[in-house]
């Protein structure tokens with residue numbers, strides 16, 4: 025699933041690739057709540073595919089994270105190479121096996137069951153499950 029930022033998100037539209045990469049890295053760090061110690065993930069992000077294009081009157085930066093899988097919930101951990109199965113899709117957020125119990129508590133408490141769209145199938149790793157959902161949704 026490519027993450028996209030639109031021209032209006034930038035005070036100044038960056039023209040050259042280096043400036044774009046710097047902007048995107050800042051946005052990504054914010055988006056992923058990157059921690060300094062997460063070096064491996066930073067290395068992966070350096071290999072991210074960055075595409076800029078005109079779409080519907082906007083300039084758009086698209087960013088393809090490749091095989092990287094990050095929990096969208098509170099832990100924001102890197103699950104890319106982990107084998108554990110579990111987790112669920114809460115609205116559009118992929119919630120990892122470790123965050124799932126706490127999320128389910130909250131869901132029960134607030135009656136938010138309708139926001140659970142899918143569970144990770146048994147025997148499939150969380151990372152592979154998230155990647156398979158991305159493939160389904162690629163444009």
Ligand SMILES: [Zn+2]
Pocket residue numbers: 095096097098099100101119120121122123
């Ligand atoms: Zn998590």
